[in-house]
Amino acid sequence: MIVGAIGLIYGFxxxxxxxxxxxxxxxxxxxxxxxxxxxxxxxxVEQLPGEGISEEHAEETHAAxxxxxxxxxxxxxxxxxxxxxxLQNKPWSALYVAAFFFFMISxxxxxxxxxxxxxxxxxxPVLFRVMEAITAYxxxxxxxxxxxxxxxxxxVNHLFIWMDPxxxxxxxxxxxxxxxxxxxxxxxxxxxxxxxxxxxxxxxxKNSLKMDDATDNTYFKKxxxxxxxxxxxxxxxxxxxxxxxxxSLDPHWFSTLFGWFVFASLFVSGITxxxxxxxxxxxxxxxxFVNDSHIxxxxxxMFGISIFWTYLWFSQFMLIWYxxxxxxxxYFITRMEDYPVLFWGMLVTNFIFPVLLLMNSDxxxxxxxxxxxxxxxxxxxxxxxFVLVMPATVGESWFIGVSEISAVLLFGGFFLFVVFNALTKxxxxxxxxxxxxxxxxxxx
Amino acid sequence: xxxxxLHAIYRDDDLLLQAVKQIREARYHIGExxxxxxxxxxxxxxxxxxxxxxxxxxxxxxxGLAVAIAMMNFIMIEDWPQDIGGKPSFSFFQNMxxxxxxxxxxxxxFAAHLMVITFYMRSKLWPFKKAxxxxxxxxxDVFLMEVDAANHNVEDLTDFLYKTGASEIKLIE
Numbered sequence: 147m148i149v150g151a152i153g154l155i156y157g158f159x160x161x162x163x164x165x166x167x168x169x170x171x172x173x174x175x176x177x178x179x180x181x182x183x184x185x186x187x188x189x190x191v192e193q194l195p196g197e198g199i200s201e202e203h204a205e206e207t208h209a210a211x212x213x214x215x216x217x218x219x220x221x222x223x224x225x226x227x228x229x230x231x232x233l234q235n236k237p238w239s240a241l242y243v244a245a246f247f248f249f250m251i252s253x254x255x256x257x258x259x260x261x262x263x264x265x266x267x268x269x270x271p272v273l274f275r276v277m278e279a280i281t282a283y284x285x286x287x288x289x290x291x292x293x294x295x296x297x298x299x300x301x302v303n304h305l306f307i308w309m310d311p312x313x314x315x316x317x318x319x320x321x322x323x324x325x326x327x328x329x330x331x332x333x334x335x336x337x338x339x340x341x342x343x344x345x346x347x348x349x350x351x352k353n354s355l356k357m358d359d360a361t362d363n364t365y366f367k368k369x370x371x372x373x374x375x376x377x378x379x380x381x382x383x384x385x386x387x388x389x390x391x392x393x394s395l396d397p398h399w400f401s402t403l404f405g406w407f408v409f410a411s412l413f414v415s416g417i418t419x420x421x422x423x424x425x426x427x428x429x430x431x432x433x434x435f436v437n438d439s440h441i442x443x444x445x446x447x448m449f450g451i452s453i454f455w456t457y458l459w460f461s462q463f464m465l466i467w468y469x470x471x472x473x474x475x476x477y478f479i480t481r482m483e484d485y486p487v488l489f490w491g492m493l494v495t496n497f498i499f500p501v502l503l504l505m506n507s508d509x510x511x512x513x514x515x516x517x518x519x520x521x522x523x524x525x526x527x528x529x530x531x532f533v534l535v536m537p538a539t540v541g542e543s544w545f546i547g548v549s550e551i552s553a554v555l556l557f558g559g560f561f562l563f564v565v566f567n568a569l570t571k572x573x574x575x576x577x578x579x580x581x582x583x584x585x586x587x588x589x590x
Numbered sequence: 591x592x593x594x595x596l597h598a599i600y601r602d603d604d605l606l607l608q609a610v611k612q613i614r615e616a617r618y619h620i621g622e623x624x625x626x627x628x629x630x631x632x633x634x635x636x637x638x639x640x641x642x643x644x645x646x647x648x649x650x651x652x653x654g655l656a657v658a659i660a661m662m663n664f665i666m667i668e669d670w671p672q673d674i675g676g677k678p679s680f681s682f683f684q685n686m687x688x689x690x691x692x693x694x695x696x697x698x699x700f701a702a703h704l705m706v707i708t709f710y711m712r713s714k715l716w717p718f719k720k721a722x723x724x725x726x727x728x729x730x731d732v733f734l735m736e737v738d739a740a741n742h743n744v745e746d747l748t749d750f751l752y753k754t755g756a757s758e759i760k761l762i763e
Contacts, residue, residue: 464691470676
């Protein structure tokens, strides 16, 4: 029966696979263009972020070049150069945002999974294989993020301005931070975080698979200890990761609860993804042992962590807004003035929608309702990462163009491919977990 | 013809839940059940209408939010305009973030307290009220079920209740 289930799963994976392949091809074609653009001369780069806009810009530069006699033109050129740098960053940032977004989903799921073990949760073991499958993206996703960071470190792109020695030479604030913010240490740290997470994930998964054939609880106990260890490691490295990978994009600005803020975002995205994939698999008849009570619990987490995210967002915002210190408030000024729709829209999608839609206890059991809310939450948290990264790298010359959409499609397709591929690798119901019976009979 | 009621006592909540289902299947009418603690799923087993307390709670929360907005607007903007971190006075909206914690707290405060008070009123509980428990042991470790016996043969009903696991049965007239 299990073999049959696996075969069937593989059958329907074949469909998304081909669709995603097409998307991947489209995206990678575009991707190729981007690379070509970045490497070749500046004018070419101007043309890269999409057809309509590039023409417009070409005209503008042209006009500037024609009228380029006096000081005004020189000033214009400076401005264009600035915009140019921002636009050069744009496809890279789009890539980075999407790569990080899907990576953070699988990291959030891993944290959730570890919590289930550490808390010896009785309701969730039926969902363990779904969670494990989502964390399978940690390895490829982590490598992609690491490669992107390495490319920044080797000055292929300019996402992190503190990596530019010229900038640092004229900037005392960054100079004071070079003991921490320097390229080799940055990459070593990234390698430690990623290596640690991937190692923990690997061991947890291995023990979980062994547990299927085990006769006693040794592997469960091992996983319990591993999960507890992981959570300690995770909460430290996750904070540092958020400083390194996101907060250092604005090297002058800092916030002490930034790690928690990013954590809330990745946690709620992860839980939402578990819910969406579980419901999808259930609708295809693969997870008949998952009942509405499990979905209800996941939806409660989506609801709760969405509020938690808003709480942290507001805590960070209000203190800075209230004190109004220029060096701090500049962070929000750029976001409020250059990204007003996304910045405030994010609050609607990440707070108001989940709160109103998931408040009713009965709605949390309506599967399509959870899916719709889940899609809104995921979109909202993509915007969250977008607003975290983009203002620092692209500034006011942002727009959601081909590179943004194709980056999401590329990584989204790759993510789905890896996750569903991992789902076929093992039976969808864990065996040997001491709580599996309780979980199957779970009823709220 | 005063109403005849049987008081059946159970010693275990699982047993009670099972008995409730059997008794309702046999079409006897359960008046009330006294428990020392809330029994999960008992309301559904007894066929009680779902609680509307959650709706009242939501409405109370909205009332709290409205009160907080009106209050902060009056205190901090209209009556005695305050300088909040150098933000423009006389504008509620531009000073709104500073009021969010109060809005949140009052929403929770109103929802929680008014919901509890509603619950007390709905359950007809107030200070110095005399306990209605027919048997003091229901505050300790036994469950007592009132079964309507007016239109039934008392002996048959008693036998049936013993079969469902009742440990003692009393007839109250």
